Amino acid sequence: MYAGTAKFPVRKGKNYLLRIVNAAVYNHLFFMVASHNLTVVAVDTSYTKPYITDILVLSSGQIADVLLTANQAKAKYYMAAKVYTTHSEANIDNTTTTAILSYVGSKSSTTPILPEYNDTATVTNFREASDVAILQAYHFHIDDVYTTDFPSNPPIEYNYNGDVDKTLWVPISGTRVKVNEYNATVQVVFEGTNIFQADKPSNAYSRL
Structure with a gap:
């Protein structure tokens, strides 16, 4: 079921620092971890005022450092990313890329529900939360x-x-x-x- 999908083992109660990089050349990406919040502590390697979110919106080449607390029931939780764009769905790769956050000793799995590819409201809310000087x-x-x-x-x-x-x-x-x-x-x-x-x-x- 999970063949070829990257897995990252975690232990319940521990905190983890993740560096999320959008390596796409032209596309913005949504990124989520099922059932987990993320605390953004740095953007493009520069520290920022920490803020909590359940979704990241990263432009091409952008980097976000986030803290994740393994505070959910023991299971396998998908990390997922997909394209955000205002262009027609027919002109984009609307597939979802995934990896797995795997609690040690877990068996069941959960997948996040990502926004629609053209969900501009979610992008706007994320930008407002992260860009207030x-x-x-x-x-x-x-x-x-x-x-x-x-x-x-x-x-x-x-x-x-x-x-x-x-x-x-x-x-x-x-x-x-x-x-x-x-x-x-x-x-x-x-x-x-x-x-x-x-x-x-x-x-x-x-x-x-």
């Missing part, structure tokens, strides 16, 4: 893109030039901004994140 969110009052609690001073004092306590090795994830008055002078201190070798900070001044 910070300034766009600020001007149009879009929620859940950033927070305004960026600290004016380091919230925790430690030896910034080395010998960092292990409790500070893991950064806190977040997209935080600091709103400054027009024409204000701001000093920004850039500090390296090397925890094994001391780095000297760099200073920059800017007038807004």
Whole structure:
């Protein structure tokens, strides 16, 4: 039944980082994993604000890094991709390419229901979720893109030039901004994140 189909074994409860690449030359692709959500953490190798989706829409050559949690019942879940286009179905390859996410010890299988090849609404919803810039969110009052609690001073004092306590090795994830008055002078201190070798900070001044 599964001859020739790529299989990726996973264990229930584990998290996996997947890099999805659209290797098609001309086509956009829908991509889904049956019964699983995906958390997008990077697009084209650049980190992005994480967001959860059940479908990816990738343009030709585009790359998406996503986190997948194996949190479903033990089974074989199909990963599937198909073309998105606004052209007539007669002029495209409307087949579906698949691989299998196989929970260790599973027997049954589940297949995702992909959108129709010309489902522009799904593409639009995905783009809106993934492409909201910070300034766009600020001007149009879009929620859940950033927070305004960026600290004016380091919230925790430690030896910034080395010998960092292990409790500070893991950064806190977040997209935080600091709103400054027009024409204000701001000093920004850039500090390296090397925890094994001391780095000297760099200073920059800017007038807004």
